[in-house]
Amino acid sequence: MAEVGPVADKVTSYFYALLFMRHPDLRMLFPASMDTQRDRLLRALLTAAENIDNTEVLVAYLKNLGRGHRKYGTEPEHYPAVGEALIGSLSRYASSSWSEETEAAWVRAYTTISQVMIDAAAEDELRAPAWWFGEIVSHELRTSDIAVLTVRPDQPYPFLAGQYASLETPWWPRIWRHYSFASAPRPDGLLTFHVKAVSAGWVSNALVHRARPGDTVRLGPPAGTMTVDHSNDNGLLCLGGGTGIAPIKALVEDVAEHGARRSVEVFYGARTDHDLYDVDTMLRLQQSHPWLSVRPVIDSFDQPGRLPDAVRQFGPWHDFDAYLAGPPGMIRNGVQVLRGAGVPQDRIRHDSLEELVAAAD
Numbered sequence: 001m002a003e004v005g006p007v008a009d010k011v012t013s014y015f016y017a018l019l020f021m022r023h024p025d026l027r028m029l030f031p032a033s034m035d036t037q038r039d040r041l042l043r044a045l046l047t048a049a050e051n052i053d054n055t056e057v058l059v060a061y062l063k064n065l066g067r068g069h070r071k072y073g074t075e076p077e078h079y080p081a082v083g084e085a086l087i088g089s090l091s092r093y094a095s096s097s098w099s100e101e102t103e104a105a106w107v108r109a110y111t112t113i114s115q116v117m118i119d120a121a122a123e124d125e126l127r128a129p130a131w132w133f134g135e136i137v138s139h140e141l142r143t144s145d146i147a148v149l150t151v152r153p154d155q156p157y158p159f160l161a162g163q164y165a166s167l168e169t170p171w172w173p174r175i176w177r178h179y180s181f182a183s184a185p186r187p188d189g190l191l192t193f194h195v196k197a198v199s200a201g202w203v204s205n206a207l208v209h210r211a212r213p214g215d216t217v218r219l220g221p222p223a224g225t226m227t228v229d230h231s232n233d234n235g236l237l238c239l240g241g242g243t244g245i246a247p248i249k250a251l252v253e254d255v256a257e258h259g260a261r262r263s264v265e266v267f268y269g270a271r272t273d274h275d276l277y278d279v280d281t282m283l284r285l286q287q288s289h290p291w292l293s294v295r296p297v298i299d300s301f302d303q304p305g306r307l308p309d310a311v312r313q314f315g316p317w318h319d320f321d322a323y324l325a326g327p328p329g330m331i332r333n334g335v336q337v338l339r340g341a342g343v344p345q346d347r348i349r350h351d352s353l354e355e356l357v358a359a360a361d
């Protein structure tokens with residue numbers, strides 16, 4: 001991987017060129033524009049490589065990837081085609097370190113990886129659809145670029161508070177983006193998402209500026225491990241930056257439903273007052289739950305991104321489980337501050353930074 005890292009763009013372009021040249025029928029499974037698709041493959045490979053020594057994490061990641069691929073229409077027979085193109089492009093760009101042994105090792109690794117994904121997809125097929133249709137039943141513009149969308153899935157959609165779904169709009173077929181659920185599972189089965197239109201974000205702009213009640217989106221299966229550990233009574237320390245407050249709100253509702261005996265401390269960061277688009281909801285929750293405290297943190301001109309610093313001023317936090325949701329930079333800095341405040345790594349939860357960076361496309 002060290003040799004291909006610096007030429008990652010070339011490797012992925014060559015990979016897709018090989019794949020589509022040899023298997024033109026597979027082209028229709030990918031978006032019309034491949035711009036944002038290109039580095040997804042490499043990112044997935046890097047994530048797998050990073051966790052190569054941690055079998056439990058790696059297998060969980062691959063199973064999730066396999067389940068998630070059902071919505072693309074991926075079939076078991078597609079995997080060898082991808083494997084051939086992958087090895088073809090790696091052997092070309094890692095030529096100085098490539099040998100028969102390297103090739104054999106890649107074939108073995110890829111065969112194992114694809115088998116875990118294929119098996120997870122087959123198992124999932126017995127209990128869940130590949131995707132759900134969801135009708136947008138309400139669309140509320142909270143600021144000029146943030147919308148709260150409520151979606152009614154066509155069949156029951158089981159998930160846990162703190163997880164996210166991938167979502168495809170009718171305007172950008174086969175382009176999927178992740179959005180966290182902004183509520184814990186509700187008795188009426190409706191799902192809520194907070195979407196910020198980001199520059200060059202095709203899906204997010206369509207969802208904020210174009211989507212209307214009555215439109216239909218497709219939903220992939222729920223994913224993510226940022227869920228509440230109900231096996232202990234530790235307090236929850238939650239950092240939500242911008243629309244990252246969405247899954248934090250879901251976690252608060254989840255704790256409330258479990259009859260909270262634990263304190264929940266929420267720090268809600270935004271650039272300006274105006275960007276605290278969900279502060280009223282959070283303060284209402286604080287009023288009805290004595291165990292909940294919500295602290296809005298507004299950036300100042302001389303101190304942008306000050307959310308993690310604000311958390312440092314309170315505490316102590318070493319007995320808390322920590323949850324972070326928001327921009328990747330906030331999560332990185334937040335984790336550092338929390339580690340410095342004595343919160344062990346295994347009690348700090350957030351979504352994968354690779355996925356969040358991809359979501360910003």
Ligand SMILES: NC(=O)C1=CN([C@@H]2O[C@H](COP(=O)(O)OP(=O)(O)OC[C@H]3O[C@@H](n4cnc5c(N)ncnc54)[C@H](O)[C@@H]3O)[C@@H](O)[C@H]2O)C=CC1
Pocket residue numbers: 164180196240241242243244245246247269270271272275297298299304305306307308324325326327328329330331333334350351356359360
């Ligand atoms: N599950 C998750 O982790 C979720 C993540 N998101 C992500 O959250 C982001 C939301 O974007 P915006 O609302 O535009 O957020 P933003 O860029 O306006 O930032 C919101 C707040 O986060 C903090 N922050 C931002 N960058 C920081 C840094 N480098 N260091 C420390 N603190 C920092 C600041 O307090 C800032 O006011 C998107 O990138 C989105 O993908 C959104 C929903 C769920």
